[in-house]
Amino acid sequence: MQAVILFLVLIFFPISGVEAKRLKFATTTSIANSGILSPLLSAYKKKQEITVHAIITGTGKALELGKHGDVDLVLTHAPKLEHLFIKNKYGIDKKEIMFNYFLVAGPPSKKPLLKSEKVVDILKQIAKKKYSWISRGDNSGTHVKEIELWKNAKLNPLGKWYLSSGLGMGRSLIIAEEKNAFILSDRGTYLSFLHRNKINLRIVFGRKDKNLLNVYSVIQVNPIKHKNILYNEARKFSDFLLSNTAQCIIKKFKIKKVPLFYPVSLCTNNQSQGK
Amino acid sequence: MGFLTEGFFSAIYLIFNLDYMVLSTAYTTIQVGFISTICASLIGLPIGFSLATFSFRGKKILVLLIQTLLGLPTVVIGLIVYGFLSKKGPLGFMDLLFTPSAIVIGLVILATPIVIVFSYTTIKTVDSRVRETAFSLGASELKAAWTVICEIRYEILAVILAAFSRVSSEIGIALMLGGNIKGFTRTLTTAIALESTKGEFAFGIALSIILLFIILIANLMSFVFRKL
Numbered sequence: 375m376q377a378v379i380l381f382l383v384l385i386f387f388p389i390s391g392v393e394a395k396r397l398k399f400a401t402t403t404s405i406a407n408s409g410i411l412s413p414l415l416s417a418y419k420k421k422q423e424i425t426v427h428a429i430i431t432g433t434g435k436a437l438e439l440g441k442h443g444d445v446d447l448v449l450t451h452a453p454k455l456e457h458l459f460i461k462n463k464y465g466i467d468k469k470e471i472m473f474n475y476f477l478v479a480g481p482p483s484k485k486p487l488l489k490s491e492k493v494v495d496i497l498k499q500i501a502k503k504k505y506s507w508i509s510r511g512d513n514s515g516t517h518v519k520e521i522e523l524w525k526n527a528k529l530n531p532l533g534k535w536y537l538s539s540g541l542g543m544g545r546s547l548i549i550a551e552e553k554n555a556f557i558l559s560d561r562g563t564y565l566s567f568l569h570r571n572k573i574n575l576r577i578v579f580g581r582k583d584k585n586l587l588n589v590y591s592v593i594q595v596n597p598i599k600h601k602n603i604l605y606n607e608a609r610k611f612s613d614f615l616l617s618n619t620a621q622c623i624i625k626k627f628k629i630k631k632v633p634l635f636y637p638v639s640l641c642t643n644n645q646s647q648g649k
Numbered sequence: 650m651g652f653l654t655e656g657f658f659s660a661i662y663l664i665f666n667l668d669y670m671v672l673s674t675a676y677t678t679i680q681v682g683f684i685s686t687i688c689a690s691l692i693g694l695p696i697g698f699s700l701a702t703f704s705f706r707g708k709k710i711l712v713l714l715i716q717t718l719l720g721l722p723t724v725v726i727g728l729i730v731y732g733f734l735s736k737k738g739p740l741g742f743m744d745l746l747f748t749p750s751a752i753v754i755g756l757v758i759l760a761t762p763i764v765i766v767f768s769y770t771t772i773k774t775v776d777s778r779v780r781e782t783a784f785s786l787g788a789s790e791l792k793a794a795w796t797v798i799c800e801i802r803y804e805i806l807a808v809i810l811a812a813f814s815r816v817s818s819e820i821g822i823a824l825m826l827g828g829n830i831k832g833f834t835r836t837l838t839t840a841i842a843l844e845s846t847k848g849e850f851a852f853g854i855a856l857s858i859i860l861l862f863i864i865l866i867a868n869l870m871s872f873v874f875r876k877l
Contacts, residue, residue, distance in 0.1 A: 398747060398828075407847055429747060429828040430843075443736035444746055544846045572848035600736050602744070 396425045397607050400436035401449040402515060403542040405590070408562030408634050413623050418614055424607050432542065434513030440464060440593070443600030446608040449615075451515035451560075451590045454522075465593040471615050472624050472635040476519055476586040479547075479564055479575040480505070480556035488578055493586060494527040496579045501527075504535040506555035508546050511538030519588070520558045526585065547573050560588055562634040569630050590635070618642060656854025663855055664862070670832070675859055678836040681749050682817035685756035689816075690809050692757070693764025698794060700765070701772035702780070712769065718762040723755075727825030730755045734826065747828035752836070755822035760812040767808040775801050806871050814864050837863075 405411055406428070415426055429439065433450040440448045441464045449471065450456060459465045478496055480488070484505060490496050500507055509531075510517040524531050537555065539546045543563040550557040551573040561580075567573045579586075592612045597605040614620055622641035627634055663671045700712060732738050734746040734754075745751045779800050783793040798805065820838040827834030829843060837860040844853040 403846060406843075427747060427828070427830045427833060429830060443741075542846045544848055548848055567848055570848065602736060602742075 395604070395607070396427050397447075397604055397611055398427050398429060398445040399447050399449065399608075399611065400429045400431060400439045400445040402433050402436060402451060403430055403544065404451070404516065404560045404563050405449060406430040407542075407544050408560075408566050409629075410562070410624065410627050410635060413627065414615070414620055417619055417623055418611065421614070422610065424604075424610075426611060432512050432514035433518070437464075440595045443595060443603060445595065446604045447592060447594045447612060449590060449592045451588055452518045453589060453591075454518055455513075455515075456591060456593060459593065463596055464599055466596045467609070467612065468591050468593045469612055469616055470589055470591045470638050471620075472637050473587060473589045474561045474635050475580070475582050476516065476558055476588050477561055477564060477577050478556060478579040479550070479559055479573075480578040481554040482574060482576045484554070484556075485576045485578055490579070491581075493523065493579050493581075493583050497523060497527045498529065500556050501529050501531060501535075504533065506535050506537065506550075506553050507531065508550040508553065508555045508557045509536065509538045510543070510546055510558075511540045512542070514543075515588070516543060516558060516560055519586075523558065523585065547575065551575055565629050565632055565634060652850040653854060655851040657858065659851055660855035660858035664859060671856070671859065673832050674835050674837055674840050674856070675863065677749060677834065678817055678838070678860065679863060681752045681756060681823070681836065682813055685753045685760055685816050686809060686813040688753070688757045689760035689764050689812055693761045693812075694768050694805070696761075697765045697768030698772055698798070700769045702794070702797075712766075715762050715765050719766060721759075721762075723759060723819050723821030724825065725821075726755050726758050727822045730758065730822070730826055746826065747830060747834060749827065749834055751826040752823050752834060755826045756816040756819065759819060759822060760816050763812045763815055764808055767811060768805060771801055771804045771808060772797060803871075803875060806874065810868060810871055813867055817864060818860065 401411065411428060415428065418426060429436075429445060431439070433452045433455060436445070436448045436450050437452075437455055437459050439445045440459065441462075448465070456465070456468060460468060478493060480500075487503070488496055488499050490499070509520055537549075537553070539549050541549070543559060544567060546557060547559060547563065547567050549555070556578065557575070564573075564575075564577075568575070592615055594605065594608045594612060595603050597603045616639065618639075618641060621637035621639050624635050624637040625633070625641040700708065730751065731746070733740045734743070734751055735741055736746075745754070775797065779797050780793050783796040788796060817836075818838060820842060823829075823834070823836045823839050824842065827836065827839065829835050829839040835843075837856050841853045841856045841860075844850070844856065
């Protein structure tokens with residue numbers, strides 16, 4: 375009998391005491407899958423008393439959560455959607471945190487068949503040869519960028535070769551691997567999958583092309599729209615992401631000596647933390 | 650295929666090494682599963698019992714409606730509850746979204762129809778004679794109900810266990826209302842989904858073995874209960 379009571383207390387006790395204050399922060403799968411989130415959050419945990427709860431989802435849904443006031447700030451990578459988000463007064467105080475470049479990856483066997491100085495020409499060749507292409511199709515930052523690229527190439531990708539997965543970056547990469555298809559990916563997820571031997575896709579186009587720039591920004595949810603938003607706490611966290619400590623963590627975050635992200639400001643103090 | 654065996658061995662490794670993250674995830678799963686099963690049973694069993702015992706107008710339609718609810722996709726339940734718990738929703742002020750309590754609310758909605766339908770069908774099979782005998786021995790309405798329940802307590806237990814298995818293996822609600830927050834609302838199923846998006850299939854398999862292990866223990870406990 376005592377055992378039963380102990381069990382019930384153990385089960386019910388923690389649920390009654392939900393923390394009074396917690397910062398809710400929506401971010402994208404590409405950030406979570408790359409692994410950069412853990413060192414950033416643990417560095418922040420050391421400094422502050424407030425708990426930060428990261429909700430991992432696509433950029434589109436992250437902004438939607440912000441729109442409803444269900445999170446206090448977002449870290450996303452789709453400038454166009456972000457612009458709309460701010461224009462409609464859902465978000466304020468956008469800060470650019472870090473960037474990298476998207477890349478086009480494809481099966482090693484077909485890689486030599488494509489060569490160009492420009493990413494739009496690569497896309498044109500893929501469309502012309504009807505090589506399989508996996509699109510995220512989920513309104514994520516990567517998907518928005520992909521649509522923009524097809525537009526720049528003046529193409530309307532349609533047909534059996536163009537497959538829309540509707541899944542996150544990681545799973546889409548695995549589908550591309552299984553189907554021998556080409557795909558637009560963020561560098562972080564691609565490298566993390568490649569180095570863990572989950573995929574064998576090779577970079578078809580990986581130049582630092584300004585068309586492929588991928589900027590991650592943090593935006594606070596407008597407290598005027600939702601009065602329960604923890605504006606000051608969110609401000610502290612977004613300031614932290616731009617601080618020297620966080621920027622150094624971003625700079626020093628590498629997979630097999632390859633940096634995944636570039637911080638927006640220089641990391642000046644070299645003895646601060648990081649691996 | 651290789652990841653299946655790899656997953657099996659890493660499950661054993663994780664269980665015996667008491668990995669903190671895995672333990673807290675398993676704990677959240679048991680916690681929300683257990684609480685929601687109890688709540689769903691408290692709501693569902695009396696309804697199931699009433700439906701099986703009393704006759705009233707529109708009963709058949711009611712049963713039909715509840716049976717239809719069995720087919721409600723968990724993501725839809727998640728969406729509906731999200732609408733209520735979101736800051737913009739009517740219950741937004743409670744700040745329940747992305748907490749274990751939010752998951753429990755969704756799971757209760759999922760499990761209650763299961764408990765109602767299965768307890769209704771079970772009680773219906775034994776009802777008439779046992780109840781009549783109880784009445785003829787001078788039992789009150791409540792006492793007669795208790796007699797019926799005692800008669801089929803193991804079947805009722807099986808219904809509750811089925812509900813528990815369902816809620817602990819559910820993913821849509823846990824993901825949508827819990828938000829898969831590490832160490833807080835991450836359940837075994839949402840962790841499995843996350844690992845598979847990372848391409849860590851073996852780890853996903855390991856976690857699902859742990860999930861099955863929990864459900865196995867719950868069923869074993871019912872065996873012990875029967876012996877008592």
